Amino acid sequence: MAETDILGPAVVEAVDIHHHYGEGPQRVDVLFDINMQVREGELVIVTGPSGSGKTTLLTILGTMRKPSEGKLQLLGADTTGLVGAELDALRNRIRFLFQKRNLLSSLTAIQNVIAGVSTTPLADPDWDEARARHLLGMLGLGDKAEAWPDELSGGQQQRVAIARVLIGLPDLIIADEPTSALDRVSGRIVVDQLKDLAMRAKCAVVLSTHDERIFDVASRRLHIEDGRCFEVPIHYH
Amino acid sequence: MPLGSQQLRRQRTSTLLSLAGVTASLLVIFAQLGIERAVYDSGVRIHRAVVGDLVLVPPGFKSLQLHAEVPAAMTDIVDTNPAVAGTAPFWFGIMSMTHAGMKASRQLAWYAIDVERPAIDVPGLKENLYKLREVRRILFDRDSRPYFGDLAEVAERGEEVPVLGPPNMRQLLPEMFVVGTVKIGPNVVNDGAVVMSENTMTEVFGPWWVDRPAFITIQLVPGVDRMAVRDQLNKALSGRGEVITRSEFEAREKEYWARETPVGYITDLGFVMGLMIGMVFIYYAQYQIIRFYLPEYAILKSLGYDWWFFLCMVGQIGAAIITPAYLVAFTLARLVYGVAETTIHLGMAMGLREMVVSLIASLVMTAVSSVFAIRRLWKVDPIMLFE
Numbered sequence: 101m102a103e104t105d106i107l108g109p110a111v112v113e114a115v116d117i118h119h120h121y122g123e124g125p126q127r128v129d130v131l132f133d134i135n136m137q138v139r140e141g142e143l144v145i146v147t148g149p150s151g152s153g154k155t156t157l158l159t160i161l162g163t164m165r166k167p168s169e170g171k172l173q174l175l176g177a178d179t180t181g182l183v184g185a186e187l188d189a190l191r192n193r194i195r196f197l198f199q200k201r202n203l204l205s206s207l208t209a210i211q212n213v214i215a216g217v218s219t220t221p222l223a224d225p226d227w228d229e230a231r232a233r234h235l236l237g238m239l240g241l242g243d244k245a246e247a248w249p250d251e252l253s254g255g256q257q258q259r260v261a262i263a264r265v266l267i268g269l270p271d272l273i274i275a276d277e278p279t280s281a282l283d284r285v286s287g288r289i290v291v292d293q294l295k296d297l298a299m300r301a302k303c304a305v306v307l308s309t310h311d312e313r314i315f316d317v318a319s320r321r322l323h324i325e326d327g328r329c330f331e332v333p334i335h336y337h
Numbered sequence: 338m339p340l341g342s343q344q345l346r347r348q349r350t351s352t353l354l355s356l357a358g359v360t361a362s363l364l365v366i367f368a369q370l371g372i373e374r375a376v377y378d379s380g381v382r383i384h385r386a387v388v389g390d391l392v393l394v395p396p397g398f399k400s401l402q403l404h405a406e407v408p409a410a411m412t413d414i415v416d417t418n419p420a421v422a423g424t425a426p427f428w429f430g431i432m433s434m435t436h437a438g439m440k441a442s443r444q445l446a447w448y449a450i451d452v453e454r455p456a457i458d459v460p461g462l463k464e465n466l467y468k469l470r471e472v473r474r475i476l477f478d479r480d481s482r483p484y485f486g487d488l489a490e491v492a493e494r495g496e497e498v499p500v501l502g503p504p505n506m507r508q509l510l511p512e513m514f515v516v517g518t519v520k521i522g523p524n525v526v527n528d529g530a531v532v533m534s535e536n537t538m539t540e541v542f543g544p545w546w547v548d549r550p551a552f553i554t555i556q557l558v559p560g561v562d563r564m565a566v567r568d569q570l571n572k573a574l575s576g577r578g579e580v581i582t583r584s585e586f587e588a589r590e591k592e593y594w595a596r597e598t599p600v601g602y603i604t605d606l607g608f609v610m611g612l613m614i615g616m617v618f619i620y621y622a623q624y625q626i627i628r629f630y631l632p633e634y635a636i637l638k639s640l641g642y643d644w645w646f647f648l649c650m651v652g653q654i655g656a657a658i659i660t661p662a663y664l665v666a667f668t669l670a671r672l673v674y675g676v677a678e679t680t681i682h683l684g685m686a687m688g689l690r691e692m693v694v695s696l697i698a699s700l701v702m703t704a705v706s707s708v709f710a711i712r713r714l715w716k717v718d719p720i721m722l723f724e
């Protein structure tokens with residue numbers, strides 16, 4: 101219980117989550133009895149072999165997919181049976197970082213970042229642009245603001261995507277293998293910056309990967325194998 | 338966010354194709370509108386020239402071109418109403434005509450008036466009216482199509498130009514003299530016109546015409562209620578003739594061309610076709626972009642953008658296509674109208690009606706295609722972004 105006091109309140113709380121695809125003879129059970137918590141300011145890494153259900157779990161945590169069974173609490177709200185405007189409001193506090201194709205190719209880097217906030221009708225364009233520039237600067241991309249996505253390297257594209265995630269001031273970031281398309285050095289920069297900025301914003305992060313070299317950024321590591329999930333202690337080098 | 342227009346700029350081929358298609362479809366629409374105006378407006382030139390407050394026409398009058406006639410005796414019934422100040426008959430028919438400067442004879446309209454009380458007023462008529470008092474003297478419409486040789490020019494120089502009218506019962510061609518010109522303008526059916534007196538008409542076509550005017554105009558005593566008098570007269574005529582206002586007279590003729598001739602049907606069809614083709618081309622541009630950028634729209638959905646945003650975006654793409662297309666089509670249509678008008682003389686022109694109707698058509702095209710396009714976007718699910 102001591103740990104609960106140090107860390108913030110639970111952002112994600114999954115209770116007995118079970119998920120299967122298809123029905124009848126096509127039925128594939130992917131996740132069994134998932135129980136997990138992610139707290140404010142935590143970066144949780146989800147590992148597991150390919151096809152073990154990491155993406156499935158992440159889409160469930162991000163409310164993109166309803167679990168077959170079980171309960172998911174997000175930011176204190178029970179998501180079971182949540183629809184329409186309430187679900188949209190909850191989703192608006194979650195941001196996603198995908199493996200690739202995160203950016204809109206016909207928008208410049210800074211326009212891509214601003215796209216992360218202009219959903220709100222109260223948006224102030226000048227203020228949004230200033231924040232977007234500031235974030236790009238912090239990510240070391242100050243001089244790339246006007247560049248088109250196809251002029252950026254894979255790592256730079258992921259960092260623009262991080263800026264877009266952060267500008268929306270989310271409470272939860274779901275990142276599905278954000279470094280697997282990158283080389284070692286850029287992958288490292290991407291996760292370090294993601295962790296640094298997310299922790300500053302007191303935001304919870306769930307990140308799936310099978311890249312062992314980045315395990316050390318995690319607060320905790322969950323491993324999925326045969327559809328079951330268990331916590332693995334982290335060894336700091 | 339200037340997303341729609343930036344995406345369009347990157348999809349150059351489909352954008353240009355769509356632009357060309359929409360421009361062409363708008364040109365089709367402009368052409369239909371131009372033809373309609375030419376047909377309708379040229380069909381009511383005489384109606385607009387009518388002098389008088391009301392018009393006495395055959396019962397159920399539809400069009401002058403149907404050669405219906407109202408018995409001259411009806412004038413007596415009309416005249417008994419104290420609100421009526423006077424009446425004036427107008428005759429109309431078709432005849433063939435030729436003169437030394439023409440290779441073959443050609444048909445044109447003849448209009449006959451009572452010289453003492455002309456039922457119409459057109460430019461050139463008042464000052465030349467006295468010349469018509471002499472029998473077989475006629476005025477030629479200088480806006481006639483260019484099939485009548487140098488008739489107008491010679492007549493305007495003050496010369497009396499002898500012309501030959503249609504053969505009479507003894508197969509002789511009666512001689513008449515063009516002594517001046519008026520300005521009326523041809524319509525779809527008549528390439529030209531001449532104006533003559535009642536006496537000339539009697540002499541050339543026979544006395545039985547006198548009793549068969551095409552319509553009779555009615556002048557009212559100043560200050561009376563036009564509509565009330567119209568109703569009184571209709572009651573008195575009890576179905577043997579019909580009294581209508583000038584604007585009703587004009588409206589009936591237009592209605593006839595729009596509803597009872599192929600012209601209205603064909604132009605409506607052309608208009609609808611233009612509209613649909615335009616829609617298809619706008620939809621094509623929107624569809625190409627949506628299809629190409631589907632994963633990017635999924636990203637926007639994952640960021641919480643709602644259908645309203647997508648509708649604006651799709652509308653933005655549509656607007657970026659329709660605006661230049663409209664401007665180009667408008668400019669081209671004005672040129673085409675001008676070129677066509679020099680030959681057809683039917684009053685084809687870019688007026689407010691053409692501009693407003695084509696603008697509304699453009700908006701409808703964009704709105705409808707946007708609604709169809711948004712349906713496709715609706716199915717985008719951000720879950721596709723997870724590999």
Ligand SMILES: Nc1ncnc2c1ncn2[C@@H]1O[C@H](COP(=O)(O)OP(=O)(O)O)[C@@H](O)[C@H]1O
Pocket residue numbers: 121122128130148149150151152153154155156157724
């Ligand atoms: N939409 C789907 N329909 C059916 N089966 C699926 C679907 N998505 C994933 N699966 C299956 O579920 C299992 C887990 O997939 P996934 O969550 O993508 O694993 P990971 O991300 O760890 O590679 C795999 O066996 C995969 O074939």
Ligand SMILES: [Mg+2]
Pocket residue numbers: 154155724
């Ligand atoms: Mg996966």
